[in-house]
Amino acid sequence: xxxxxxxxxxxxxxxxxxxxxxxxxxxxxxxxxxxxxxxxxxxxxxxxxxxxxxxxxxxxxxxxxxxxxxxxxxxxxxxxxxxxxxxxxxxxxxxxxxxxxxxxxxxxxxxxxxxxxxxxxxxxxxxxxxxxxxxxxxxxxxxxxxxxxxxxxxxxxxxxxxxxxxxxxxxxxxxxxxxxxxxxxxxxxxxxxxxxxxxxxxxxxxxxxxxxxxxxxxxxxxxxxxxxxxxxxxxxxxxxxxxxxxx
Amino acid sequence: xxxxxxxxxxxxxxxxxxxxxxxxxxxxxxxxxxxxxxxxxxxxxxxxxxxxxxxxxxxxxxxxxxxxxxxxxxxxxxxxxxxxxxxxxxxxxxxxxxxxxxxxxxxxxxxxxxxxxxxxxxxxxxxxxxxxxxxxxxxxxxxxxxxxxxxxxxxxxxxxxxxxxxxxxxxxxxxxxxxxxxxxxxxxxxxxxxxxxxxxxxxxxxxxxxxxxxxxxxxxxx
Numbered sequence: 001x002x003x004x005x006x007x008x009x010x011x012x013x014x015x016x017x018x019x020x021x022x023x024x025x026x027x028x029x030x031x032x033x034x035x036x037x038x039x040x041x042x043x044x045x046x047x048x049x050x051x052x053x054x055x056x057x058x059x060x061x062x063x064x065x066x067x068x069x070x071x072x073x074x075x076x077x078x079x080x081x082x083x084x085x086x087x088x089x090x091x092x093x094x095x096x097x098x099x100x101x102x103x104x105x106x107x108x109x110x111x112x113x114x115x116x117x118x119x120x121x122x123x124x125x126x127x128x129x130x131x132x133x134x135x136x137x138x139x140x141x142x143x144x145x146x147x148x149x150x151x152x153x154x155x156x157x158x159x160x161x162x163x164x165x166x167x168x169x170x171x172x173x174x175x176x177x178x179x180x181x182x183x184x185x186x187x188x189x190x191x192x193x194x195x196x197x198x199x200x201x202x203x204x205x206x207x208x209x210x211x212x213x214x215x216x217x218x219x220x221x222x223x224x225x226x227x228x229x230x231x232x233x234x235x236x237x238x239x240x241x242x243x244x245x246x247x
Numbered sequence: 248x249x250x251x252x253x254x255x256x257x258x259x260x261x262x263x264x265x266x267x268x269x270x271x272x273x274x275x276x277x278x279x280x281x282x283x284x285x286x287x288x289x290x291x292x293x294x295x296x297x298x299x300x301x302x303x304x305x306x307x308x309x310x311x312x313x314x315x316x317x318x319x320x321x322x323x324x325x326x327x328x329x330x331x332x333x334x335x336x337x338x339x340x341x342x343x344x345x346x347x348x349x350x351x352x353x354x355x356x357x358x359x360x361x362x363x364x365x366x367x368x369x370x371x372x373x374x375x376x377x378x379x380x381x382x383x384x385x386x387x388x389x390x391x392x393x394x395x396x397x398x399x400x401x402x403x404x405x406x407x408x409x410x411x412x413x414x415x416x417x418x419x420x421x422x423x424x425x426x427x428x429x430x431x432x433x434x435x436x437x438x439x440x441x442x443x444x445x446x447x448x449x450x451x452x453x454x455x456x457x458x459x460x461x462x463x464x465x466x467x468x469x
Binding site for chain 1: 392395399400402403406409412413415416417419420423424427444448451455459462463466467469
């Protein structure tokens, strides 16, 4: 187990390993997204209340799930960065932030597009929307910190502290926002809490969610490889790699 | 350990008092920002009463963030921060001493001036004790959480704006509970729940934030 971690934890092995893995991941991602999109948009039954406009959830819900999942990936990579100083974990954390921010943004945009026909407004200060917006701010703050610190390793460790502070705060923010808006707005519409979603809708939703997750790993691994190449630019194996490519 | 704490506290307080011209700046900022709102919203008493808790708390948040930037800066620049981290005393303890000194200089005056601002904004008198209580519980949290952000950005030349980006989202729970409590008090509703939450946040910040700040300082100074 530890040997395995040491082997794949080193930037060089991770580079080779992820380069072989990514094409497969990418292919499965494309397949899942294609099947999920077709199933969700064409095959799945229309909702008896919302008609066809509910179909945006096949994008919206996976994006919202991913926005939180990616933050957890960042936090776990942050712990590994601070405790074991693993370069791959540093790269993973830095690679995840823009992706997480994009998923958050996508969830917010699709949510407000869905909100217009359903709630009659693009934006309400609903608990979920607000905490998702704050999550976007946290991602943007992390990215800003990364670009402000020049030394890569210092930036990664500072980012790790920030990611962990954020993780402590996310549940606090989540519940405070929830109590705040229930106090002031009366009961808000809870959308997806109802477990009574039909199988014909649930299966494509899960396919889309898996597709989104694999998409994240495909792109994150690609970004990690770029990070590794940049930070290891002086090492002999990267030079050899460059020579190979050159010939 | 207690002596190291007391020494740093006394040193920071002396330093602050020697810079008397800068001492009042956060307070002035706080008052000026609050003054801007009636000018922007119009002088109607009902509107001001309604928005007063939010205005006072947002102004407190901004004043805290802006004054925070200097918390470790001069020590970082002249190298004394490095010496403190090298000393045998636990860095988290030194952080608490510095944050306490900072709060005494910037947070406490804010609390003392707030009755005047409440008067400006026509906040009902019954809400005043609650406003003071939320400020007393909330501003130390702002200082503790802000210290993490300051420690992360202290090595950067223009860290001020970045600092606000990093810490303001983390301040949102304090803002929500504090403004909510004052709001409820103004409407004659019970406020114990929100005050308990603020107290819980204070305990959480006191226990965890110094550790995170110390870790961040180590990263910035190294």
